[in-house]
Structures are given as structure tokens and as C-alpha cells.
Amino acid sequence: MTIRFLCLIFLCALFFSCEKAINFNLSASPSQLVVDASIENDKAPVVILSTSLNYFSQITPAILENSFVHNAVVTITSGNQTRQLKEYAVDTSGYSFFYYSCDTSNAANVFVGEFNTAYSLSITTNGKQYTATTNITSVRKKIDSLWWIPAPDNPDPNAVVLNGRVTDPAGFGDYIRYFTEVDNGPFLPGLTSVYDDQVTDGTTYDIEIDQGVDRNQSIDFSHFAYFNKGDSITVKFANIDKTTFDFWRTMEYDYQSIGNPFSSPTTVLGNISNGALGYFGGYAAQYISLKVPM
Numbered sequence: 001m002t003i004r005f006l007c008l009i010f011l012c013a014l015f016f017s018c019e020k021a022i023n024f025n026l027s028a029s030p031s032q033l034v035v036d037a038s039i040e041n042d043k044a045p046v047v048i049l050s051t052s053l054n055y056f057s058q059i060t061p062a063i064l065e066n067s068f069v070h071n072a073v074v075t076i077t078s079g080n081q082t083r084q085l086k087e088y089a090v091d092t093s094g095y096s097f098f099y100y101s102c103d104t105s106n107a108a109n110v111f112v113g114e115f116n117t118a119y120s121l122s123i124t125t126n127g128k129q130y131t132a133t134t135n136i137t138s139v140r141k142k143i144d145s146l147w148w149i150p151a152p153d154n155p156d157p158n159a160v161v162l163n164g165r166v167t168d169p170a171g172f173g174d175y176i177r178y179f180t181e182v183d184n185g186p187f188l189p190g191l192t193s194v195y196d197d198q199v200t201d202g203t204t205y206d207i208e209i210d211q212g213v214d215r216n217q218s219i220d221f222s223h224f225a226y227f228n229k230g231d232s233i234t235v236k237f238a239n240i241d242k243t244t245f246d247f248w249r250t251m252e253y254d255y256q257s258i259g260n261p262f263s264s265p266t267t268v269l270g271n272i273s274n275g276a277l278g279y280f281g282g283y284a285a286q287y288i289s290l291k292v293p294m
Helices: 002-017 061-066 242-257
Strands: 033-040 046-051 073-078 081-092 095-102 117-125 128-136 142-150 159-167 175-182 188-195 204-209 232-240 277-291
Touching (some): 033 128, 046 117, 061 095, 117 277, 142 232, 142 277, 175 242
Parallel strands (some): 033 277
Antiparallel strands (some): 033 046, 073 117, 117 128, 142 159, 159 204, 232 277
């Protein structure tokens, strides 16, 4: 017994002597352009430009306001027409939010997205040019109907589940992203908002549609997916191209892996050139509404 005890002490000492302190030097990374740009059928394009912040940067409304990129030359080309966008500012509780869109003071520069059309984005800022392309497809994959049922096994008698019947045409490559709006609030994407048709191709099927989430707020995972009796709900069901799908697929996986020590590193697949972060995406959108009675 004494020999075993001494061996155990020796092994423990050997184990702890092999430990090595590792210090990570997380130096500040150079700032990069961040692009959040989209164009939808029957709507003007919206382009938001900002600069990236370091991982350990303090985040405040003032810092976020200062991260916006101003005075960039932003153009969108479709066919043989190129139109320059104008920068706008919106006041939000004492801070300003900036974006680029059609110059409404120049009728020649006012346009909206069209189905089955390709678009090219060009951004010039600080002596560098960045480009990206996207497509507004047709509305191939559709929601045929919506209905609701009481939320099963939920103690809240007002909670309801929203269901939808979707038709996916034959032929792989139909990608979608969905959003929900409640009582004329903002359209918010689902926690997992993008889907392909690897399993559903050529079928009509029923799905549960979770309520969209605001990732800037804490999410109650016990209730976030449900709607409530009395809600007026609109679902935005958008057909997207593969590039837009890949961006949001990898971005949402990255969101879900934050704080998980067992998750794999994720590379977010953007489509902006010259080392910029973000995406330019086209949306072929269908809107369908439902009022849940009290």
C-alpha cells in the first residue's frame, strides 16, 4: 500500500510539472470595412457601411455611431444603368444611424428591385474599391397558407404556434430566408432564418414558423418561438440566391456557437471583395398575413 501511495504522489508531481502557462497576445487587428447591403423586389436598395471593432472593444451607442462610414461613393449597376446612392441619417434616441439608398432628389436615380435581375454593388472609400454581385430571383418557393394552434404543453393560455404550408418546386437550388412582423413592428429574422431544399425538393409540406428575434436583446428560449392570441402577424418569405444563403447560414452558425467551448471555428462566407466583411444580398419576397383572434 505504501509503495502504491508513493507511486501516486510521484505521478501527480510529474503531471503537474508538465503544465505550462500559455499567454495569448491578442493585439489589435486592423479595421476593416463592414457591408450590410440588400435589395428586394419593389423596394429601394439599402447599404449600411461601418468599420469593424476589435474583439475587446467597449460597445456603446456613441462608439457604434462613430463606426459608420461617411461620404463613400456607392453605386448599383443593373444592365447598362449605374445609379449612385445617397447617404441618409436617421435619429435614434439621440444617436444617428446612417445608410445609403436612392437619391430621391434626383428622379433618374430612383429605382426599386425587380424579379429575375442581377445587380452589382460598388463602394469606394478611403481610396479603396469594393464590389459584390447578387440576384433577385423569382418567387418559386411559396407559403400557400398560414394557421395557428394553441402552444402544446405551455402553461401560458395565450401562447400559440404559427404553422405554414410551403410548396417547393421540383429542382434543387431553392433557398429561402424568412422574417416575421407582429403588430406592425419591425421584420425580424428567425433564430435560424435560412433553409435550402435538400430534403423538401419537389414537395408540399407543413412547418412551424418561429417568431423572429432581435439579437440585440436577451432571448427567452422558453418562449421566444411563440406568438400570442391577438397578434397580427406578417411573414416575409424571401427566395434568395446561394451566396446570400451561405452568408446567413454561416453567420447564424457563428451566432449560435458564441460561448460554446465545444463548437468548431466558423468562417462567415461574405461576398464583398478586397477583404471587406459582410454581404450584398437580393430578396424575392412574398408577404402573407394572419390575425390570431383573442
